[in-house]
Amino acid sequence: MNYLFNEIEAKWQKYWAENQTFKADSNSDKPKYYVLDMFPYPSGAGLHVGHPLGYIASDIYARYKRHKGFNVLHPQGYDSFGLPAEQYAIQTGQHPAITTETNIKTYRRQLDQIGFSFDWSREVRTSDPNYYKWTQWIFIQLFESWYNNDTNKAEEISSLINIFSSEGNTNVDAVCDDDVEMFSAAEWQAFSSEKQQEILLQYRLTYLAETEVNWCPALGTVLANDEIVNGVSERGGHPVVRKKMTQWSMRISAYAERLLQGLDTIDWTDSLKESQKNWIGKSVGASVTFHVNNHEELIEVFTTRPDTIFGVSFMTLAPEHELVSKITTAEQKEAVEAYIKATAKRSERERMADVKTISGVFTGAYAEHPFSKEPIPIWIGDYVLAGYGTGAVMAVPCGDQRDYDFAKYFQIPIPNIFEGVDISEEAYAAKENVKITNSDFLNGMNYKKASKRAIYELEQLGQGEGKTNYRLRDAVFSRQRYWGEPFPVYYVNGMPQMIEAKHLPITLPEVEKYLPTEEGEPPLGRADVWAWCTETNSVVANNKINDTTIFPLELNTMPGWAGSSWYFFRYMDANNELNFASEEALNYWENVDLYIGGSEHATGHLLYSRFWVKFMKDRGFVGVEEPFKKLINQGMILGTSAFIYREEGTNNYLSEGLIEGKKVAPIHVKVQYVNASDELDIEGLKNDSEFGEDYKDATFVLEDGVYKVGREVEKMSKSKYNVVNPDAICEQYGADSLRMYEMFLGPLEQAKPWNTAGITGVHGFLKKLWKLYVGEDGLKVNDAAPTKDNLKTLHKTIKKVEEDIESFSFNTSVSTFMIAVNELASQKCTSKEVLEPLLVLISPYAPHIAEELYSQLGNTTSIATAAFPKFDASHLVESSKNYPISFNGKMRFTLELPMDMSKEEIEKTVMSHEKTIAQLQGREPKKVIIVPGKIVNIVG
RNA sequence: GCUGAAGUGGUGGAAUUGGUAGACACGUUGGACUUAAAAUCCAAUGUCCAUUAGGACGUACGGGUUCAAGUCCCGUCUUCAGUACCA
Known part of the structure; x- marks a missing residue:
C-alpha cells in the first residue's frame, strides 16, 4: 500500500469537521491555552505559500498543547472591512460585501486544505453586524469616559460631570485638550447644554x-x-x-505611560518592545521659554538637559518655524528666504539621514538668556524639524554633538560648562560622572541636582517648568470610506450624540456608488436613508430630517484598526448576543497566551489593541491589562525569481552560463516553468497564453542541451512571477509535506527564500515514515518488544522535539524526525511500543498521516488529544563515549572510551595510544586537558 | 544618521550556549533497478595539495582572551528590516 496523501488528507479533514474535533470548551477542568494568529484580511488573490507560515507554527503549538493536556482555544476569522474590497467596488460597482464573501470562501477552502486545527464554530468577521455592533458599543464607552490622572485610570464621564457641578474643573487632573478654560461649579451649572457638551468633548477618550x-x-x-x-x-x-x-x-496619549510600563510585563521580542518604546517616545526634561529681544514673541523649547542651560550659546529654529518670518532682520531676510526655499525641497528623511552637511542661516535676531540675560543669536537650520517638539532648540554645543558641529562650522562660541572635561575635539554628551561649572547657581552640581535646581529657578521666573514629553499622539479614528463600521453617532446642532447601545447595530446604508460625493463628503453622504429618528430609534430617510426629532447621522466610518483592536475577546464567546463576551468566558480564557504574526503591526495594531484593552480593564469590562502575553513575529517567506536573458536588440534568449560579456536584459519568467535544476521548460513558456506571441518566435540559446535560468531572491509578488500557490503544492505533495517543508525552511522568525524544489526532501521523508508502518502486504507494526536502540531513538527524539516546540525551533524538529525515521528504518523496528508514540510526536507537524497511521494501529479516537509521550532519560544513558582527541586544539582522531573511566585512566590510555605517539613525534606534551564526557586536548 | 537583526559549503540551514564545524535536506556526480522515464535504493560531495596514508586552509574582515572560539571581547565592513535627530 502506497502513501496516498490526497485521499488520507481529505478523509481526516472531513473527520475533524464532522466530529468537531477542535471545538474548544469554555467549561473545562483542564488548564486553558489560547493560541492566536494575527487577523487575516481576505484579499482577492488568495493565499500564497508565505501566508500560512505563521498559521502552521501556531497550529503545531496548539496541537502540541492539546497533547500536553491543555484545553486549547485556537480560533480563526477575518478582518473583513478594508480598502481593497472598496477599491474593487468603486471600479466594478459590485457591493464590497459580495466580494468579501467570495474571498472568504477561497480563504476558507485554502485554510481547510492545509489541515489547521481551528475551532470554526467561533469564526469572527469584522464586517458582520453581529460583530461590529460591539465595536460600536466600545466606541460609545470610550465616548462616555474620561481619564482621571488622580486614580490613573479611565472613569465614566458621569463622575466628571459630578465634579464639575460640585466644584468646577480647577482641581481636576485629567488628560484633556490643552486649551480647556477654567470654571467654577456655579459657572458650569449656568452653561448652556451645548456649552457643557463642548467642554465634555475636551475630556472624552474619543x-x-x-x-x-x-x-x-x-x-x-x-x-x-x-x-x-x-x-x-x-x-x-x-x-x-x-x-x-x-x-x-x-485619546491614546492618556495611556502613554501605562503602554510603556506594560511592556515590562509581557513576553515579546526586544526589537518589538523597542519599536513601541520609541513610538511612545518618552523623554523627561523641561520646557523653557525665551524672550526675543525687541519682539513680543516668545520661543518655547523642550530640553532633556535643563542642567546645561548656561551652556546655551545660540538657538536654532526649524526653517518652517512660524516665528522665523517675524524676527528675521532686514539684512538677513534674503539669505533666510533662500535657505527656507532650499530646505523645502528636501524630504524629512533626507534631512534626518544627512548629518555630514551642516547648513543654517543667522536670522539677525537675539533671544535673551533667562538667567544671565545675555543675548543669544537665533539661527535656523534644517537639522531641526518643525514637526518635532516645538520646532526649536536651545543649542548647547559643549553637550550635544550636532550643536557642537553647527557651532564649529559657523564659528559660534562653545562655552564649556563641564568641570575638567576637554571639549576641544567633540561635545561631551554623557550625563553621568561630571560636574557643572561656569553656571552660576548650578556650579558644582551633578546632572540630577542641577536639572532639578534649574527647573526650580525657571519656575520662579515663570519661564519654564519640568515636563515629560511623549511622542505618541492621539490617533485619528475617522475614515472617509464606505467599507468600515458606521459610527453610532448623530448630530444635534453640530454636537455629536451617541445612539443608545440597545439600538445597535447601526448597519451600513446602501449607496449607489462607493465614491465621495461631489461636495467632497464621504461615500455615506450618498445614502438616502441615513438619518436618526429619536422617536422610533431607527434609521430613516434623509429627507425627513427636521433637526427636532430626526437628525443627520455621522458620514465617516471607522478605521481598519477598530475591529481588530478587540477581536481576541470575541473569540472567547463568539456567538453571545447579549454581550461582547460573557463574564465567565472572559474570566476563563483571560487573554492570548501565544500570538503569532508579522512585525509590520509593531506600532499599529499591537499598540491600539493594548490601548483598548487597558481602557476596557479600567472600565471593568475585562479582567486583563494586556491582550497578548507572548508574541512571536514570523519572518517573511521570499520568492526565488527566475530570469531569462534577452540579448539586446535581438529575439535571442541566452542561457545563464552564456551571458558573460554580452549585453542582456533579464526578464522574469514564471517559476512554475523552472525545475529543481534551474532548467527552463521552453515549450511551457512558449505556449503560455498570458504572453501570447511574445516567445513563439524567440530563439533559446542552450548550454549543454538545456536552458538555465538565473535566480534571485525577492519579495513574493505577482508582478515578479515568483508566487507559489499552496493549492498546487497540496495537490502534488500534500498538506503534510507543505506544513513540514515550511517549518524545515529555517527558523520561524527569520526571512527565508522559498524554493519548491526542496520539498521533495520532506515529501520523501513522509513516504519513508509511511513505509516504516505499512509494507506491500499491509501493516508491519506488531507487538514485538522494542530493542534498546529502538528506545534510545524514540526517547532522544521525544526530548529534542519537546525542547524544540517549547522554544519555537520547529525547523530542527523536522530534521530530528528524519533522523529518527532513518534510524528506526535501519533498525528494522516494527514495535508498536515505539512506533505509536512516534506518531504523537509527529502529529502536530503532519497531522493527517499521523491520524491515518494511528487509526491503522487500531485506535478509534483522534490522535489530537493523545497524551504526549513521556521522556525517560534512562534510555539515553551511554556506557562509552567516542572522545575527540585534539592536539593544540585541533581534533586528530577519536577514541571510544568507557564513560566511567577516570581522568587518570583516560590520560594513560590516550598517551599510550599509537596514534598519539605518532602525533607527538617524540615531543613531550606540556599539558593534557581532559574534560570527562567531552574532550581530550593535548598541548605541546 | 539612529535602532534592531544577521553574515557558516553551489543552496536552505545545524552546532547541546566555549569542547569532533558543516547535522538534516536540496542540488551535483557516479552506480543499481528499468526497453525507457518516473519512483526507489546505494555511494561520493567545504576548498586546496596528495596515487594512498595523510596534510594545509576554512564560519564576512583585522586583532585579542583561552588548553580550546562560529560561539566571548575590541575594531572594521556588508546585507536586511524599522525609523523618530522630542534636542
Missing part, C-alpha cells in the same frame, strides 16, 4: 477635533503618507493639499 490631513481633491479622499509620491498621489498623480478636517480622535 472626541472630535480638527486634524491636518493630506487631502486629495481629485480622489476626494485623504491619503496616507506613503500613498503620496513627490507631493502627488501615488494613484493617478493628482495634487495633494494639507487640509484641516473635523475628525474623531482617540
Whole structure:
C-alpha cells in the first residue's frame, strides 16, 4: 500500500469537521491555552505559500498543547472591512460585501486544505453586524469616559460631570485638550447644554477635533503618507493639499505611560518592545521659554538637559518655524528666504539621514538668556524639524554633538560648562560622572541636582517648568470610506450624540456608488436613508430630517484598526448576543497566551489593541491589562525569481552560463516553468497564453542541451512571477509535506527564500515514515518488544522535539524526525511500543498521516488529544563515549572510551595510544586537558 | 544618521550556549533497478595539495582572551528590516 496523501488528507479533514474535533470548551477542568494568529484580511488573490507560515507554527503549538493536556482555544476569522474590497467596488460597482464573501470562501477552502486545527464554530468577521455592533458599543464607552490622572485610570464621564457641578474643573487632573478654560461649579451649572457638551468633548477618550490631513481633491479622499509620491498621489498623480478636517480622535496619549510600563510585563521580542518604546517616545526634561529681544514673541523649547542651560550659546529654529518670518532682520531676510526655499525641497528623511552637511542661516535676531540675560543669536537650520517638539532648540554645543558641529562650522562660541572635561575635539554628551561649572547657581552640581535646581529657578521666573514629553499622539479614528463600521453617532446642532447601545447595530446604508460625493463628503453622504429618528430609534430617510426629532447621522466610518483592536475577546464567546463576551468566558480564557504574526503591526495594531484593552480593564469590562502575553513575529517567506536573458536588440534568449560579456536584459519568467535544476521548460513558456506571441518566435540559446535560468531572491509578488500557490503544492505533495517543508525552511522568525524544489526532501521523508508502518502486504507494526536502540531513538527524539516546540525551533524538529525515521528504518523496528508514540510526536507537524497511521494501529479516537509521550532519560544513558582527541586544539582522531573511566585512566590510555605517539613525534606534551564526557586536548 | 537583526559549503540551514564545524535536506556526480522515464535504493560531495596514508586552509574582515572560539571581547565592513535627530 502506497502513501496516498490526497485521499488520507481529505478523509481526516472531513473527520475533524464532522466530529468537531477542535471545538474548544469554555467549561473545562483542564488548564486553558489560547493560541492566536494575527487577523487575516481576505484579499482577492488568495493565499500564497508565505501566508500560512505563521498559521502552521501556531497550529503545531496548539496541537502540541492539546497533547500536553491543555484545553486549547485556537480560533480563526477575518478582518473583513478594508480598502481593497472598496477599491474593487468603486471600479466594478459590485457591493464590497459580495466580494468579501467570495474571498472568504477561497480563504476558507485554502485554510481547510492545509489541515489547521481551528475551532470554526467561533469564526469572527469584522464586517458582520453581529460583530461590529460591539465595536460600536466600545466606541460609545470610550465616548462616555474620561481619564482621571488622580486614580490613573479611565472613569465614566458621569463622575466628571459630578465634579464639575460640585466644584468646577480647577482641581481636576485629567488628560484633556490643552486649551480647556477654567470654571467654577456655579459657572458650569449656568452653561448652556451645548456649552457643557463642548467642554465634555475636551475630556472624552474619543472626541472630535480638527486634524491636518493630506487631502486629495481629485480622489476626494485623504491619503496616507506613503500613498503620496513627490507631493502627488501615488494613484493617478493628482495634487495633494494639507487640509484641516473635523475628525474623531482617540485619546491614546492618556495611556502613554501605562503602554510603556506594560511592556515590562509581557513576553515579546526586544526589537518589538523597542519599536513601541520609541513610538511612545518618552523623554523627561523641561520646557523653557525665551524672550526675543525687541519682539513680543516668545520661543518655547523642550530640553532633556535643563542642567546645561548656561551652556546655551545660540538657538536654532526649524526653517518652517512660524516665528522665523517675524524676527528675521532686514539684512538677513534674503539669505533666510533662500535657505527656507532650499530646505523645502528636501524630504524629512533626507534631512534626518544627512548629518555630514551642516547648513543654517543667522536670522539677525537675539533671544535673551533667562538667567544671565545675555543675548543669544537665533539661527535656523534644517537639522531641526518643525514637526518635532516645538520646532526649536536651545543649542548647547559643549553637550550635544550636532550643536557642537553647527557651532564649529559657523564659528559660534562653545562655552564649556563641564568641570575638567576637554571639549576641544567633540561635545561631551554623557550625563553621568561630571560636574557643572561656569553656571552660576548650578556650579558644582551633578546632572540630577542641577536639572532639578534649574527647573526650580525657571519656575520662579515663570519661564519654564519640568515636563515629560511623549511622542505618541492621539490617533485619528475617522475614515472617509464606505467599507468600515458606521459610527453610532448623530448630530444635534453640530454636537455629536451617541445612539443608545440597545439600538445597535447601526448597519451600513446602501449607496449607489462607493465614491465621495461631489461636495467632497464621504461615500455615506450618498445614502438616502441615513438619518436618526429619536422617536422610533431607527434609521430613516434623509429627507425627513427636521433637526427636532430626526437628525443627520455621522458620514465617516471607522478605521481598519477598530475591529481588530478587540477581536481576541470575541473569540472567547463568539456567538453571545447579549454581550461582547460573557463574564465567565472572559474570566476563563483571560487573554492570548501565544500570538503569532508579522512585525509590520509593531506600532499599529499591537499598540491600539493594548490601548483598548487597558481602557476596557479600567472600565471593568475585562479582567486583563494586556491582550497578548507572548508574541512571536514570523519572518517573511521570499520568492526565488527566475530570469531569462534577452540579448539586446535581438529575439535571442541566452542561457545563464552564456551571458558573460554580452549585453542582456533579464526578464522574469514564471517559476512554475523552472525545475529543481534551474532548467527552463521552453515549450511551457512558449505556449503560455498570458504572453501570447511574445516567445513563439524567440530563439533559446542552450548550454549543454538545456536552458538555465538565473535566480534571485525577492519579495513574493505577482508582478515578479515568483508566487507559489499552496493549492498546487497540496495537490502534488500534500498538506503534510507543505506544513513540514515550511517549518524545515529555517527558523520561524527569520526571512527565508522559498524554493519548491526542496520539498521533495520532506515529501520523501513522509513516504519513508509511511513505509516504516505499512509494507506491500499491509501493516508491519506488531507487538514485538522494542530493542534498546529502538528506545534510545524514540526517547532522544521525544526530548529534542519537546525542547524544540517549547522554544519555537520547529525547523530542527523536522530534521530530528528524519533522523529518527532513518534510524528506526535501519533498525528494522516494527514495535508498536515505539512506533505509536512516534506518531504523537509527529502529529502536530503532519497531522493527517499521523491520524491515518494511528487509526491503522487500531485506535478509534483522534490522535489530537493523545497524551504526549513521556521522556525517560534512562534510555539515553551511554556506557562509552567516542572522545575527540585534539592536539593544540585541533581534533586528530577519536577514541571510544568507557564513560566511567577516570581522568587518570583516560590520560594513560590516550598517551599510550599509537596514534598519539605518532602525533607527538617524540615531543613531550606540556599539558593534557581532559574534560570527562567531552574532550581530550593535548598541548605541546 | 539612529535602532534592531544577521553574515557558516553551489543552496536552505545545524552546532547541546566555549569542547569532533558543516547535522538534516536540496542540488551535483557516479552506480543499481528499468526497453525507457518516473519512483526507489546505494555511494561520493567545504576548498586546496596528495596515487594512498595523510596534510594545509576554512564560519564576512583585522586583532585579542583561552588548553580550546562560529560561539566571548575590541575594531572594521556588508546585507536586511524599522525609523523618530522630542534636542
